[in-house]
Amino acid sequence: MKKPLIFLVLLFSCTIIAQNDPKVAFQKTRYELAVSCYKKADFVKALDLFSIASKIKPENELGKESVKKVDCLKTMLRKSIMDKVIGTWKMNGDKPLWAVNAASNTNYKTIEELVEINQKQILFYELDTKTKAKKLIKSEDLAYYNKDQSDALFSAIILSDGTIWNCSLNEGADILHVINIAKQTENGVEKIKADNLERFYSKVK
Template sequence: MKNYSILVFMLFSIKNMAQTDAKIKFQKNKYDLAVSYYKKADFKNALDLFSIASKLKPENELGKESIKKVDALKTILRDEALSHIVGTWKMTGDKPTWVQTDNIEKNEIEEIVEISEEKILFYEMDKKTQIKKMIKAEDLKYYNKDASDAAFSDIILSDGTIWSCLLNKETNVLRVINVAKKTETGVEKITSDNEEAFFVKIK
């Protein structure tokens, strides 16, 4: 019985070692691929792959190095995105501009958002008088689920809502999607019927 127990233990240990080796090999593959994208300045793909590598074995050297790269790449990508997003935006509705109806043009009030490197200011503007009234001001605060998370464009507002910001540089259209809400009990993901809005840059 004792010999049988030893045999089972040895087989179990060998299996675990094989699984660990396979995991490390997979991690190394993702890390090397991430480095190749990084060298090509394809920072988005590099971030995704470094994120995967950091989660596979966070305690080893590759895992630790990957998490450093994730943090650095988030900063690079956020700064690059912010250089395009800073400015004044007009909300066009909850659908892309090419499927908008005439109703948006009939509205007497326009919703305007001014984005700086630190603040997001929300206004209502009377179309006739061009007078703007500030509705609220928010700090521009990025949301980080965890250190290894690859999401870099999510922002969190003071009410706990988390918005994913997607910029189309060719059309200068900004799409924001409410992807989650942070409460006292945690973060609740929103996977269906997400609230969203589209903005066009006017200044």
């Protein structure tokens, strides 16, 4: 009963304040919509809405509660995606697999690029398709990009060269799409808004 009671007190308090503050009114609607999405198990949408609510008035109680929800949902969604991406992936290029298949010719690749993902690392390999010899090219610690506690990015990772990649899976969880969204430099984080590098991977095992 304690959590529902806190929620009701928060909403009641915000209703009174919102009458004189349009920002709080908007924050309240975002928060309520986020709660609704959460109850429907639409966790990605709920995360986005809680993130918005937390940034409108971060100093008030609804803002602070929203940040807690963001943190909780990020942890949950990261665990969910991690359970699905652990394994070996073959790099298909910068286009979806269906496009690669449609445009492919009979050329046979002698070297394939593989990525192995575990709980702590990302390992990059080259595979000789004739000899099946596998050569480790580089390894990266698996580190989530989490500069802003209240942002909605839950599947972005940062590599040792400072590049930040957002990762997503298709419904079947057998195609991994990564896109370079930013780079961290000495001057801060530079967002990439055009001509982003992309890579598509298909799951091997």
